[in-house]
Amino acid sequence: MDEDEGLGWAMEDFYTYSLDDAYTNEIPKCPECKKKMKLDDIDADFKGCQDNYWVCPHCGKYSARQKIRYGKLVRQTIFSDDKVVSDKGFHISKK
Numbered sequence: 770m771d772e773d774e775g776l777g778w779a780m781e782d783f784y785t786y787s788l789d790d791a792y793t794n795e796i797p798k799c800p801e802c803k804k805k806m807k808l809d810d811i812d813a814d815f816k817g818c819q820d821n822y823w824v825c826p827h828c829g830k831y832s833a834r835q836k837i838r839y840g841k842l843v844r845q846t847i848f849s850d851d852k853v854v855s856d857k858g859f860h861i862s863k864k
């Protein structure tokens with residue numbers, strides 16, 4: 770009777786996403802700890818067109834959002850709480 774709800778599950782199931790789902794090799798680094806962040810959530814229209822959300826597993830203070838469009842990283846923003854600490858756009862070369 771208690772296994773029909775996905776919600777309690779999702780809270781514990783923190784490592785649902787694999788790095789393969791991120792569609793980038795660029796892993797944001799915490800500006801303070803200098804450690805790689807952990808993929809926390811993905812908000813996708815469809816695969817390869819999505820926002821990746823990362824958090825620093827060490828301090829928990831910094832997080833990052835990556836915009837992936839058509840399988841390419843186009844923008845990476847790092848936040849401390851709600852404040853933007855860095856915002857970087859990536860140029861996509863046209864072929």
Ligand SMILES: [Zn+2]
Binds near residue numbers: 800801829
């Ligand atoms: Zn950190």
